[in-house]
Amino acid sequence: MSKTAIYFIVIIVILIVLIGIYFIYLSGATSNSSTTLNSSPAQPANTVRLGSNETLGSFLVDANGRTLYYFANDTAGKSNCTGQCLTLWQPFYAASIVVPVELNTTDFGQITTAAGTNQTTYQGWPLYYYSGDKNPGDTNGQNIQNIWFVVANPFYNVLLMNNSASKIYLSDVGGKAIYYFKSDVKGTATADPQSKCTGTCLSTWTIFDQGQAIVPAYLKASDFKEFTRPDGLTQLAYKGFPLYQYSGDASSGDTTGDGVNSLWYLVKP
Secondary structure, three states, X not given: XXXXXXXXXXXXXXXXXXXXXXXXXXXXXXXXXXXXXXXXXXXXXOOEEEEEEOOOEEEEEEOOOOEOEEEOOOEOOEOOOOOOHHHHEEEOXXXXXXXXXXXXXXXXXXXXXXXXXXXXXXXXXXXXXEOOOOOOOXXXXXXXXXXXXXXXXXOOOOEEEEEOOOEEEEEOOOOOEOEEEOOOEOOOOOXXXXXXXXXXXXXXXXXXXXXOOOOOOOOOHHXXXXXEOOOOOEEEEEOOEEOEEEOOOOOOOOOOOOOHHHOEXXXXX
16 A cells, blocks of 8 residues: 555544544533533512503413402501402412512512411502402403402502592502692683692692503593693692692591591592
8 A cells, every 4th residue: 555545544534533522522512501501590480470451451460360459448558358358359479579570579568467468569559369350361350349450550640549438539659648629720621720729738738740640440541631830830630620638648548638627628539
């Protein structure tokens, strides 16, 4: 055999060995990569997420798609659903809150009910399931007795509250009551309201203004209108009446301004 043939065979053998080493390296790298990927910790599933439908838009649901509700008889941080109420409306509780980017974990909290059970809250309001919702996405509890509502996203900036003395009335997101002033001039479709609460009056009765109203189903957003007062401040009106809050109301659910001087009253739909 000639030297040229021998050199050629040697070169072929060397190439085969190098190619074999290369494929062995690739196989090891792929295996290591797969091991790294497979060992990455799994992301926890959302315990609260968003559902939606054409009628209600976006609202909160649990991990399985069950709709969550707020109760107008509650106050921020306190559940008033007890006894027979609990047979239809079960408290929602998640030990840890994991949410999609559209929601904020800091909006969620936890309370202990009078029965001693834990309950998750959203922006202070206890969350519930409705026993009449049998399938994910059901919203059969919406607007029951005008006091049960899905938890909308974005959340309501005007809420409905209810108690045995005052019945249904308007509040802000923290449960602070909203009032109207009998001396004000009601607005019309073509003219803004005229607020007679000026100067020192505003230190006791503060202007309520939320821009565009986001409201539960029992209310109509179109009944709310933002207007500019002569002093340059903006104020929200409901059915033509300027809206206020009372400095004497210290806690969620307080209605101590109702009937003051026979001029100030809760706003009732």
